[in-house]
Amino acid sequence: xxxxxIVFPLVLLGLVSPAFGEETPKRPNIVFFLVDDLGxxxxxxxxPNTFYETPNVNRLAEEGIRFTNGYTACCVCSPTRxxxxxxxxxxxxxxxxxxxxxxxxxxxxAAYNDRMALEEVTLAEAFKEAGxxxxxxxxxxxxxxxxxxxxxxxxxxxxxxxxxxNPGPGGYFSPYNNPRLADGPKGEYLTDRLxxxxxxxxxxxxxxxxxxxxxxxQVHTPLLAPEPLIEKYREKAKRLNxxxxxxxxxxxxxxxxxxxxxxxxxxxxxxxxxxxxxxSMDTAVGRVLETLExxxxxxxxxxxxxxxxxxxxxxxxxxxxxxAGKTWLYEGGHRVPFIIRxxxxxxxxxxxxxxTNDFYPTLLxxxxxxxxxxxxxxxxxxxxxxxxxxxxxxxxxYWHYPHYGVFPxxxxxxxxxxxxxxxxxxxxxxxxxxxxxxxxxxxxEEKPEFAARLAKQHDQWLQSVNANFLRExxxxxxxxxxxKFISEQNH
Numbered sequence: 002x003x004x005x006x007i008v009f010p011l012v013l014l015g016l017v018s019p020a021f022g023e024e025t026p027k028r029p030n031i032v033f034f035l036v037d038d039l040g041x042x043x044x045x046x047x048x049p050n051t052f053y054e055t056p057n058v059n060r061l062a063e064e065g066i067r068f069t070n071g072y073t074a075c076c077v078c079s080p081t082r083x084x085x086x087x088x089x090x091x092x093x094x095x096x097x098x099x100x101x102x103x104x105x106x107x108x109x110x111a112a113y114n115d116r117m118a119l120e121e122v123t124l125a126e127a128f129k130e131a132g133x134x135x136x137x138x139x140x141x142x143x144x145x146x147x148x149x150x151x152x153x154x155x156x157x158x159x160x161x162x163x164x165x166x167n168p169g170p171g172g173y174f175s176p177y178n179n180p181r182l183a184d185g186p187k188g189e190y191l192t193d194r195l196x197x198x199x200x201x202x203x204x205x206x207x208x209x210x211x212x213x214x215x216x217x218x219q220v221h222t223p224l225l226a227p228e229p230l231i232e233k234y235r236e237k238a239k240r241l242n243x244x245x246x247x248x249x250x251x252x253x254x255x256x257x258x259x260x261x262x263x264x265x266x267x268x269x270x271x272x273x274x275x276x277x278x279x280x281s282m283d284t285a286v287g288r289v290l291e292t293l294e295x296x297x298x299x300x301x302x303x304x305x306x307x308x309x310x311x312x313x314x315x316x317x318x319x320x321x322x323x324x325a326g327k328t329w330l331y332e333g334g335h336r337v338p339f340i341i342r343x344x345x346x347x348x349x350x351x352x353x354x355x356x357t358n359d360f361y362p363t364l365l366x367x368x369x370x371x372x373x374x375x376x377x378x379x380x381x382x383x384x385x386x387x388x389x390x391x392x393x394x395x396x397x398x399y400w401h402y403p404h405y406g407v408f409p410x411x412x413x414x415x416x417x418x419x420x421x422x423x424x425x426x427x428x429x430x431x432x433x434x435x436x437x438x439x440x441x442x443x444x445x446e447e448k449p450e451f452a453a454r455l456a457k458q459h460d461q462w463l464q465s466v467n468a469n470f471l472r473e474x475x476x477x478x479x480x481x482x483x484x485k486f487i488s489e490q491n492h
Contacts, residue, residue, distance in 0.1 A: 028210040028368050029344055030302040031128065032289060033360075035085070035214070036282055036338075037078060037140055037167075037221040038327060040312020040320045042270070043279055044338045052234075052243070052270035053279040057287030061306050061340050063348060066387055070354040071339020072414070073310050076328050076402055077102075078166065079142050081309040081357050082216075086123045086143065086154070088361030088377020092401040093466040094118065099166060100142055104404045107425055108479040111403035111469035116144040117154065122376045124361050125155030125212060131370050134206040138199045139216035142166045150181070156214070160198045168218050173225040190227055192219050192278075196285040200292045207296050210368075215289065219282045224317060226277035234273035234280075243271035254325060256407050264407060266326070267319045275317035300344050303367050305360060308337035324440040328406025330421055331440050335400065343367070343387060351386045354414050356398050359383050399462045403470050413459050420455035424471050427480035429456060460484060 042048040045055045046062030047069075074084035079100040080091035091097050095114045104110030117123075125135045137151035141162030144150060151159035161182040168191055169178060175189040185194050199215050206213070235245065244250045250271065254264040270276075286306070293299040311334040312318040314326025320333035327334055339355060341363070358380035365372055366382045381395050397415040409424040417435035422428070431445040431452045445452045460482045471479035 027301060028131075028133075028370075030210055030298060031133075031212045031364055031368065032293070032302055032304045033085075033212070033214045033364075034286060034289075034304070034306040035082070035139075035216040036306075036308045037217055037219060038310065038313050039220055039279070039282070039308035039338060040314075040318050040326065040333070041308075041323055041336050041338060042320050043220075043312055043318060046340075047338055052237070052241075053276050055279065055283040057283045057290060058306060058338070058340070060290070061286070061304060061342050062338075064346070065304065065340050065342030065348055067350050068339040068341075068355050068386075069350060069352050070414075071307065071337055072354065072356045072398060073308065073335045073337055074357045075400065076310050076330055076334035077404075077406060078221075078309040082141075082143055083117050084357045084379075085307075085360050086117060086125070087121045088124070088358050088373075088380035089121075090358060090379045090399065090401070090466055092399075092463070092468045093379065094121075095469050097401060097469070098404045100145065101164070101166065102404065105474070106405035106409075108409075108474045108477065109472040110405055110409065111471060113404075113469065116149045119149070119153065121154075122373060123155045124364065125151070125214070127155075127361075127365060127370065127373060127376075128212045128368070129155050129157070131368070132210065134209050134211040135214075136160070136199075136202040136206065136211065137162045137214050137216070138195050138202065139214075140165065140167075140218045140221075141216070147180070158202060160202075161195060161218075162216070165218075167221045167223065170223060171225070173218070173223070190281070192217065192281045192285055196288050199285075199289055203289070203292050203296065203298070207298060213289075215285075217282055217285070220275060220278045220318075222313070224272070224274040224278065226274050226281060230277035230280060231273045234276035237276075238271045238273060241271075244269060245271055245273060256325075256329070258407075264315065264325075266314045266321075267316055268321055270319045272317035300346075302344060303364065304340075304342040305364070306338060306340040306342075307357060307360075311335055311337060322439045325407075329408075330400055330402060330410045330412045332419075332434070332438070341383070341387065347387065347389075349389070351391075353386055353391065353393055354398055355383055355386070355393075356380075363387075397458065397462075399459065401463060401466075401468050403468070409471055411459055411463065413455050413462075415455065415458070418451075418455065420452065420459065422456060422459060423480075425479055431455070 073081040136158040137156040151162040176184040323333035324331035361377040362382040400412040413420040
């Protein structure tokens with residue numbers, strides 16, 4: 002039984018030579034959906050009680066493999082986008098903050114690169130080398146000037162991908178002020194337009210294997226959506242007796258801002274504009290699925306769906322009961338919806354921790370293309386999990402965010418354990434996610450030896466990727482790991 006199961010997808014994906022005279026199976030197409038700032042709890046497949054309506058993404062989750070411990074490589078966008086395109090941890094190339102960020106608090110944030118180097122062999126370049134047509138639609142935010150935009154990084158077509166991290170004031174409606182997207186009729190909604198462009202690309206590329214990378218600007222601020230959809234959710238909030246806005250929808254988080262005031266965390270999903278934006282994104286996913294079905298491509302297409310970081314918890318969404326949100330290294334900041342739909346119809350749920358670095362080798366393997374281990378250094382193919390295995394040959398996942406989103410920190414996920422270290426003073430936190438998935442009970446003082454082992458493991462990883470750290474400010478020096486401190490002392 003097991004043997005038949007393994008052979009079947011290999012035949013389907015074109016990895017087995019056909020008998021003499023048979024038509025050579027076509028390599029699978031790849032459709033990659035990347036949503037901006039979408040929270041783990043924003044999708045019905047992950048949160049049955051969500052205020053938002055996501056039937057099309059729910060369908061993907063039901064028909065594919067839904068990862069319940071899917072992580073982004075960072076708690077902000079550009080580093081995660083880098084990890085998908087390169088298969089590397091962002092710290093390896095100092096791409097550790099969103100590109101263009103100014104960064105200062107008690108100390109200066111770490112020096113970082115604001116572009117994905119052209120020397121990287123991107124995911125798109127790997128597929129293009131193999132004869133795939135490649136098209137990019139949506140937000141890029143991986144380089145400050147056009148020499149670093151999608152058409153220079155392996156995509157045959159680039160629609161709307163530029164230096165922008167969000168559409169800008171009013172930018173969800175035409176005129177778009179986007180150098181890679183012609184304006185539509187005044188008032189045209191950006192997500193609707195990008196969906197039409199994605200559909201056109203599928204129709205144009207359908208005769209050959211293709212990679213379509215659809216990176217939504219949604220649901221990033223500014224919060225803008227068509228008024229009829231907004232009104233739908235205003236009425237829904239009233240019907241459910243939910244607050245639409247106001248102080249009563251906030252909790253105080255224990256992290257302090259520069260002004261000394263506590264961070265605020267939204268505790269209720271009820272924002273009508275955000276809900277409308279989520280539905281618009283979901284409708285776009287449905288339109289792409291509909292097109293794949295109409296063109297008889299769906300059952301030869303691998304579909305991935307993921308967010309670039311956790312939801313923006315201060316406003317407009319709530320990630321509860323996950324702790325915090327975007328810019329934090331708590332679970333709400335980097336655990337996200339993470340779905341892969343396979344052509345062979347296999348569906349299920351995996352609780353194994355995975356990360357966005359893993360998409361690169363996974364997609365190569367699913368397409369029957371040679372792996373590039375010198376490129377996707379930090380990614381692991383998820384093929385074993387897609388075939389029903391319950392573990393991966395990997396010791397831990399790592400994070401490094403030496404910047405002032407909220408507090409500079411690094412983290413390790415090892416088994417059920419989550420270790421966090423704050424970079425200003427080196428203070429550590431330790432959580433057992435199996436017993437305490439919401440990170441309420443810090444066990445660092447109860448288990449000091451285990452926390453110390455994870456700290457050492459994190460140090461070793463930081464040294465292996467040659468990570469940068471916080472910098473001195475006003476004569477004050479931040480914490481440094483021992484190996485870095487000794488190195489600087491010697492200098």
